[in-house]
Amino acid sequence: MPARVFLDIVDPWINWTWLSTHIPYVLAAVQEHLTLTAIALAGGLVIALPLGIAARRWTNLHLRPAALTVFGAFYTIPSIALFALLIPYTGLGILTAEIPLVGYNVLILVRNVLVGLDSVPPDVIDAADGMGYRPLARLIHVELPLALPAIFAGLRVATVSTIGIVTITAVIGLGGLGQLILRGLIESFHTPLVVATALCIVLAFLADLAIALIQRLAVPWARNT
Amino acid sequence: MSLLQATWQWLTDPAHWQGIDGIPTRVEEQVHLSVESVAIGALIALPIGIVLGHYGRFGNLAINISNVGRAVPSFGILVIAFQVFGLGDVPIVIALTALAVPPMVTNSYVALREVDPDIKDAARGMGYRDLAQLFTVELPLAVPLIMAGVRTSAVQVVATATLAALIAGGGLGRYIVDGLARSDNPRTLAGALLVAALALATELLLAGLERALVPRGIRLLAASSSRRARTFKTA
Numbered sequence: 190m191p192a193r194v195f196l197d198i199v200d201p202w203i204n205w206t207w208l209s210t211h212i213p214y215v216l217a218a219v220q221e222h223l224t225l226t227a228i229a230l231a232g233g234l235v236i237a238l239p240l241g242i243a244a245r246r247w248t249n250l251h252l253r254p255a256a257l258t259v260f261g262a263f264y265t266i267p268s269i270a271l272f273a274l275l276i277p278y279t280g281l282g283i284l285t286a287e288i289p290l291v292g293y294n295v296l297i298l299v300r301n302v303l304v305g306l307d308s309v310p311p312d313v314i315d316a317a318d319g320m321g322y323r324p325l326a327r328l329i330h331v332e333l334p335l336a337l338p339a340i341f342a343g344l345r346v347a348t349v350s351t352i353g354i355v356t357i358t359a360v361i362g363l364g365g366l367g368q369l370i371l372r373g374l375i376e377s378f379h380t381p382l383v384v385a386t387a388l389c390i391v392l393a394f395l396a397d398l399a400i401a402l403i404q405r406l407a408v409p410w411a412r413n414t
Numbered sequence: 415m416s417l418l419q420a421t422w423q424w425l426t427d428p429a430h431w432q433g434i435d436g437i438p439t440r441v442e443e444q445v446h447l448s449v450e451s452v453a454i455g456a457l458i459a460l461p462i463g464i465v466l467g468h469y470g471r472f473g474n475l476a477i478n479i480s481n482v483g484r485a486v487p488s489f490g491i492l493v494i495a496f497q498v499f500g501l502g503d504v505p506i507v508i509a510l511t512a513l514a515v516p517p518m519v520t521n522s523y524v525a526l527r528e529v530d531p532d533i534k535d536a537a538r539g540m541g542y543r544d545l546a547q548l549f550t551v552e553l554p555l556a557v558p559l560i561m562a563g564v565r566t567s568a569v570q571v572v573a574t575a576t577l578a579a580l581i582a583g584g585g586l587g588r589y590i591v592d593g594l595a596r597s598d599n600p601r602t603l604a605g606a607l608l609v610a611a612l613a614l615a616t617e618l619l620l621a622g623l624e625r626a627l628v629p630r631g632i633r634l635l636a637a638s639s640s641r642r643a644r645t646f647k648t649a
Contacts (some may be wrong), residue, residue: 265617266610267573267649273590273606277417277599293647346484350647353487357577357649360594367489374493374581382497386490393485 204380215369215381219388222365225355226348226396228287233294233347238340240295241302242328253303260296268293268354272361286358293354294347301343305336338411341404345397352393356385366392417599421607424600435588441612444585448572448616451507455514455571456564463519463563467526467556468548476523483516488574488648496581506578513574514567517646521563525556558628565620566646572616574649576609586612 208215244252271289279285309332317331356367364371366385373382415423424430431437466476491512495505529552537551579587589605592598 262614264647265569265573265613267576267613269576269587269590269649270606270609270613273594273602274610276594277603349481349484353485353489353648356487356489359489360580360591367487370487370490370493374496377497379497382490382493386487386494389487389490390482390485397481397485 200377200379202379202383207380208384211381215384215388218364218366218369218385219392220365221363221368222352222355222389222392225283225286225290225358225363225365226351228283229290229294229351229355230344230347232287232291233298234344236291237295237298237302241299241306244299244303245306246324256299257296260292260299263289263292264296268357269360272358276361281362283363285361286355286363290351290354290358294351297347297350298340298343301339301346302336305339306332308339309335334408337408338404341400341408345400348396348400349393352389352396356389417603420600421603424604425607430604437608440584440586440588441608443583444572444575444578444587444612447503447506447510447575447578447583447585448568450503451510451571451575452514452564452568454507455511455567456518458511459515459518459567460522460560463522464526464548464553464556464560466519467523468552470527473523473527476519480516480520483513484646484648486512488513489577489580492574492577492581501582503583505581506575506583510571510574513648514571517566517570518560518563521566522556522560525559525563526552528559529555554629555632558624558632561624561627565617565624568620569613569617570646570648573609573613573647577649 240252240256243250244256266289268289271292272285275285275288279288313331313335314327317327322331355363355365356370358364359367359371366389369381369385373379373385425437433439463476466472488509492506492509495509499505499508533551533555534547537547542551575585576587576590578585579591586605586609589601589608593600593602593605
């Protein structure tokens with residue numbers, strides 16, 4: 190504990206001595222943060238991809254307006270309210286944290302999956318049909334690759350926003366870097382607060398950059414977008 | 415008695431509908447903080463976005479502001495503002511304003527950029543001066559997307575204002591934070607339901623307002639989904 194318990198000592202924004210002795214603590218928080226983010230993104234993709242594809246394939250089921258309305262409403266609800274609603278049922282834990290995060294990502298991703306699939310030119314689909322592609326092969330080899338830029342764009346938005354919202358899971362005992370922010374609040378100790386906020390921004394940038402790089406590799410024909 | 419029944423009882427208890435911790439007061443606090451923050455944010459963001467979009471300069475700046483804004487964790491910025499400005503509404507309004515600005519800058523920038531160049535040429539050809547062209551030709555055409563940006567910001571600000579309770583502020587988040595601290599599940603759940611209802615109501619109200627404010631002719635022009643406001647969630 191630094192000497193800040195004495196009120197006449199001003200707490201600096203970053204106490205480097207504290208930071209240098211707490212690097213493993215900070216890294217553990219970063220790791221938890223990334224794990225929570227990765228699960229939320231993977232979960233979002235696993236639900237949004239099939240949902241988007243199904244909504245386009247079977248238009249008579251009205252999945253598109255239904256999904257956009259339901260997840261759109263879910264998206265407007267603040268995460269802290271959803272955590273509070275879920276705690277009596279799923280307790281304090283990773284499930285309570287991930288249900289809202291996954292739900293938010295489903296909206297962002299399903300929207301972009303639909304935009305991507307809608308953007309496939311009808312001529313290309315005709316050509317694929319003429320070449321004898323079956324619907325599933327056409328989807329996998331023709332439509333999904335052409336939809337990838339839009340899907341990646343959604344993934345980037347989802348990643349950046351998830352990294353921010355994960356901090357709020359601190360109120361249910363998780364939070365990754367949010368735990369450091371909460372500690373900074375409770376102890377009125379600036380260092381963890383400032384370090385965690387800055388690291389959140391850095392993580393968001395790095396994750397965004399990483400996905401942009403993957404996108405360049407996965408969609409070499411659309412490098413200029 | 416089940417939790418849902420207890421929550422219903424909490425919500426319908428007349429004692430919870432009056433006084434400084436009553437539901438009307440808490441709703442008023444949250445709406446008040448949000449309106450202030452969005453109004454200040456709009457005063458800052460809209461001129462920047464509109465001017466940048468009109469002249470088509472510094473486009474990267476507008477986009478970068480938005481990207482940085484998206485990456486800033488609302489919880490962190492709220493607590494930092496609390497450490498700097500102490501108790502009261504000031505840190506909350508500052509943090510919420512900071513969150514409200516980026517989507518409004520990007521959307522108003524994109525809105526002005528997306529005005530059909532042919533229309534601008536025609537206006538120029540008809541002898542419109544720069545400012546007259548901006549105010550009487552470009553802005554009316556840009557209104558739908560600008561309004562969409564304001565709505566995105568406002569909905570997120572109302573949602574994020576819930577976090578004010580974490581820094582000893584008011585608003586509906588009070589019930590959630592106090593309920594969690596006291597293990598008073600009905601209070602927490604009631605708070606969560608009220609917050610969810612307020613967020614949804616804000617979204618619907620602003621969508622209706624947007625519809626009412628945008629002239630019908632322009633609404634018909636601007637239906638494509640690619641012109642929708644960029645999604646932005648901070649809490």
